[in-house]
Amino acid sequence: MLRKNAKYILVVFVLFVIIFISLRAGDNPAKGFVLGVSSPFLKTFRIFSGGVSGFFDFLGSIGELKGENEKLVAQNQSLLAENNRLKGIEKENQFLRQQLDLAPRKNFELEAGFVIGQDPQGFGNYLLIDKGESAGIKTGMPVIVSNGILVGRVSEVYGSTSRITLVTDPGSAINAESQETGAKGIAKGEYGLGLKMDMVSQADILNEGDMAITSGLGGEFPRGLTIGKIGRLGQSADNLFQEASVVPAADLSSLRIVFVIKK
Amino acid sequence: MKNFVLFIFCVLAVLLQLSVAGVFFSARRIPDLALALAVALVVAQGFKKSWKWILLLGVLFDAGAGTSFGMATLALFLVGWIVSGVAKIADIRSKKYFFVVSLAAVAAFSETAKDLLLLAGLKMRANYLQEPLATALNIFSLDYFLKIAYTILATCAVYYIFRRVSRKLFLEPVRLAKKY
Numbered sequence: 001m002l003r004k005n006a007k008y009i010l011v012v013f014v015l016f017v018i019i020f021i022s023l024r025a026g027d028n029p030a031k032g033f034v035l036g037v038s039s040p041f042l043k044t045f046r047i048f049s050g051g052v053s054g055f056f057d058f059l060g061s062i063g064e065l066k067g068e069n070e071k072l073v074a075q076n077q078s079l080l081a082e083n084n085r086l087k088g089i090e091k092e093n094q095f096l097r098q099q100l101d102l103a104p105r106k107n108f109e110l111e112a113g114f115v116i117g118q119d120p121q122g123f124g125n126y127l128l129i130d131k132g133e134s135a136g137i138k139t140g141m142p143v144i145v146s147n148g149i150l151v152g153r154v155s156e157v158y159g160s161t162s163r164i165t166l167v168t169d170p171g172s173a174i175n176a177e178s179q180e181t182g183a184k185g186i187a188k189g190e191y192g193l194g195l196k197m198d199m200v201s202q203a204d205i206l207n208e209g210d211m212a213i214t215s216g217l218g219g220e221f222p223r224g225l226t227i228g229k230i231g232r233l234g235q236s237a238d239n240l241f242q243e244a245s246v247v248p249a250a251d252l253s254s255l256r257i258v259f260v261i262k263k
Numbered sequence: 264m265k266n267f268v269l270f271i272f273c274v275l276a277v278l279l280q281l282s283v284a285g286v287f288f289s290a291r292r293i294p295d296l297a298l299a300l301a302v303a304l305v306v307a308q309g310f311k312k313s314w315k316w317i318l319l320l321g322v323l324f325d326a327g328a329g330t331s332f333g334m335a336t337l338a339l340f341l342v343g344w345i346v347s348g349v350a351k352i353a354d355i356r357s358k359k360y361f362f363v364v365s366l367a368a369v370a371a372f373s374e375t376a377k378d379l380l381l382l383a384g385l386k387m388r389a390n391y392l393q394e395p396l397a398t399a400l401n402i403f404s405l406d407y408f409l410k411i412a413y414t415i416l417a418t419c420a421v422y423y424i425f426r427r428v429s430r431k432l433f434l435e436p437v438r439l440a441k442k443y
Contacts, residue, residue, distance in 0.1 A: 008314065008344060015340065018333035019384070023391055034326030041274075042282040042327075049283040117327055118285035120277075121381065122293060122410065123398045126329055128281070163329070170398060253289060 032158035035128070039161050042116040043130050050256065108222070109263040110144075111135050113162070115255050125169040125189065127152070129258060132160045142214075142221045142261045149250040150174070150214060150225040151258055162260075166252050167195060167227065175217040176227055176246075181205040184215050187227050187246055195228060198236060198243035208233055212246050222261065268432060269304075269316050272425065276300040277323040291406035294413035295374055296421070297324045297335075301343050302373050303422035306366060307429070310347030317343045330381060331388055338380040342373045363419060370418035371411050375402060 022028055113129030131137055141154045143164050152172065156163040165172055172189040176197055183204030185197045200206055210230045216223030231245040280296040288294065297320045304313040321336025328335050346369055382400050389396040401407060 008340075011314070011318070011340060012337065015333050015337040019331050019337065022332035023388060028332050030322075030332050031326045034323060038278065038281075038323070038326065041278055045278055045282040046286070049286040053286045117281040118293075119290060119329055120280045120284070120293060120297075120324065120327055121295075121329075121335075121378070122291040122406070123329065123381065123385065123400070125290065128327065171395070253285075 028156075031156075032161075035161045036159045039116060039130055042128065043114060046114070046116050108144075108259075108261045110259040111137060111262055113137075113143075113258050113260060115258060116161070125166040125172075125252070126155065127164045127166065127255065127258070129162050129164060129260075130160065131260065132158045132162050134160055136262055137162050137260055138262075140220065142225065143258050144225060144261060145250050145255065145258055148225055149248075150221065150227050151248075151250055151252060151255060153220070154260060164258065167248060168252060174221060174227065175215045176212045177215040178204075178206055178230065179211040179213045180207065181210065183242075184217070185241075185243075187212060190245075194231075194248060195246040196243060197230065197246050198241060200242040200244070202240070202242060204242070206230065206233055206242050206244055208244070211249075264432060265429070268428060270319070272300060272421075273316055273320045273323060276421070277320065277327065280324075281327040288413065289406070291404075292409045292413060294410065294417040295377070296417055297321075298339065298342065298373055298377055299370065299414055299417035299421045300425075301339050302346055302366075302370050302418050303425050305343050305346045306369065307422060307425055310343055313343060314340065330385060334381060334384040334388075338377045338384070341380060342377045345376065346373055366419060366422060367415045370415045374411050374414045378402070 022030075111131055113131040113135075115127050116130050117128035119126050137154055137157050139154055139157055142150060143152045143154060144150055150167060152164045152166040152169070154162050155165040167174060167187070167189060169189040174187045175184070176187040177184045181204065183200050183206045185200035185206075187195045187197045190196050195212075197206075197212055208230060212227040212230055214221040214223055214225040214227060226249045228246040228248040231247050233242065233244045235241070236243050276296040276299070280293065284293045284296065301313070301317045301320055304316055317339050318336060321333075321339040324335045324339070325332050349369055349372075378400055382398070385398055386396055388394075
């Protein structure tokens with residue numbers, strides 16, 4: 001029995017050794033190599049599947065288009081009015097950003113990356129993008145979508161690909177604050193379901209519906225990146241701190257292009 | 264020829280799971296195509312002929328997975344080995360519906376076993392690196408139920424395709440050669 005299975009037992013032993021070596025080595029050349037080779041295929045498959053998915057979405061929505069069109073015309077008129085109002089607010093915003101020392105978004109050195117893959121097991125929340133070391137990406141860099149919404153940070157870098165750990169990953173913790181009241185806390189991932197902002201002092205004011213932004217504490221993320229909207233408020237188990245659920249501002253399940261903040 | 268076809272099967276399964284599946288399924292419901300292929304291979308041709316392909320599947324899968332290199336390979340290999348113990352299923356192939364039900368049961372068992380093995384691996388890694396375990400597996404959730412259901416469907420589909428392809432490419436030429 002043992003002799004019959006000796007080959008398989010040896011394979012299991014070798015795999016244990018590989019896992020042990022992999023645990024000790026921070027950078028994993030084997031992963032980098034396989035990802036480097038498969039990256040163009042992943043990208044092609046992703047683009048093609050995005051097209052197919054879009055086509056089916058379009059077919060499914062034909063019936064709703066008429067009603068949606070009428071709604072959009074009405075919405076367009078109100079948006080025109082609002083646009084005029086926002087032009088004034090934009091000037092005010094620029095002034096306030098200078099005063100509050102918020103990082104102006106246009107000053108970031110961004111590297112655009114195409115999403116080519118996702119967590120295949122549903123254990124964590126991460127993405128693979130088609131930019132890596134060769135594009136100057138480094139571990140820990142923040143990742144946003146075009147309008148300054150934080151979606152995660154670079155957790156692993158290979159030659160031509162990188163792994164982005166999303167803000168909803170249970171291992172993710174971001175120094176955050178309420179944009180409206182300045183209440184500071186830590187936004188932690190909640191197993192892919194959203195985020196929880198905790199460690200908020202009882203003395204601070206936290207309101208449902210406020211926006212959670214990065215506070216810039218610790219220097220990991222620049223200040224002022226949008227994290228999400230503060231939802232239901234609560235108390236920590238020991239009643240020492242306030243906590244609140246945070247709904248991510250971006251739909252993390254349908255990201256196609258993300259931007260890595262290099263500086 | 265057979266090796267080439269199996270290689271393409273392995274590469275396609277992993278590429279589709281890593282890249283395409285996320286577009287059509289939500290993150291926690293992605294069917295495990297690599298496992299579906301591993302189970303289909305073991306049921307169709309036995310572990311003895313499949314273990315090298317399972318290793319290849321695992322290595323490709325490991326590259327894209329967030330786990331340490333080798334963990335998914337080990338989980339797939341062990342599951343394939345366990346499934347081979349239940350390979351008596353092959354003897355009841357003539358009873359079509361019973362076979363499909365058995366294949367579905369094997370796929371469901373394999374998926375749960377693989378995920379539990381991976382979770383155990385992640386726990387060991389977290390202990391070793393003295394980090395908090397940044398993942399959770401709720402096997403009694405709707406997401407997990409749907410993941411299993413999709414994996415069962417994928418296993419049946421992959422098994423059917425593999426049997427068709429192997430009959431067309433591997434058996435018919437042999438039959439023709441014998442005839443002439």
